[in-house]
Amino acid sequence: MEGMFLAFLSLRGYRACRVVAGRDKQNYVKKEECMSKEIPKVNKCAAMSCIYNKGGLCHTPAITIGDIEPCCDTFQKAESKGGYDDVIGGVGACKVSGCSYNSDFECNAAGIDVVVVEDHADCGTYKPRSG
Ligand code: SF4
Numbered sequence: 001m002e003g004m005f006l007a008f009l010s011l012r013g014y015r016a017c018r019v020v021a022g023r024d025k026q027n028y029v030k031k032e033e034c035m036s037k038e039i040p041k042v043n044k045c046a047a048m049s050c051i052y053n054k055g056g057l058c059h060t061p062a063i064t065i066g067d068i069e070p071c072c073d074t075f076q077k078a079e080s081k082g083g084y085d086d087v088i089g090g091v092g093a094c095k096v097s098g099c100s101y102n103s104d105f106e107c108n109a110a111g112i113d114v115v116v117v118e119d120h121a122d123c124g125t126y127k128p129r130s131g
């Protein structure tokens with residue numbers, strides 16, 4: 001049987017599906033196998049100058065953290081604000097493999113706080129691996 005992967009990033013999480021199609025004895029068979037996962041929320045963000053920050057909350061669906069430093073790579077400045085008012089952001093991807101919450105370049109924390117360090121936005125939940 002041959003497989004084809006489809007991935008969807010919704011406002012609440014991540015859903016990946018595989019459509020498997022082929023022949024089973026005399027019949028043509030097509031089925032969908034899916035897995036889904038909630039992505040960790042950005043509970044609060046102190047980077048008020050970011051276009052996605054309104055009232056200390058992130059309003060873009062999925063941010064990227066990293067890579068070597070745990071900075072918010074989605075941070076952006078512009079004349080006007082952006083994002084979706086009815087969306088609270090989550091961690092779509094994290095490239096900081098040295099964090100103890102990181103597994104396969106995905107964040108497994110319950111949620112994160114973003115803080116300002118010097119002039120940039122950092123993941124305040126970052127915890128270096130021990131040893
Ligand atoms: S988490 Fe990142 S993208 Fe979201 S508001 Fe803060 S700095 Fe901006």
Ligand code: SF4
Nearest residue numbers: 094099102107123126
């Ligand atoms: S807690 Fe760790 S794994 Fe999660 S976003 Fe922050 S740095 Fe990345």
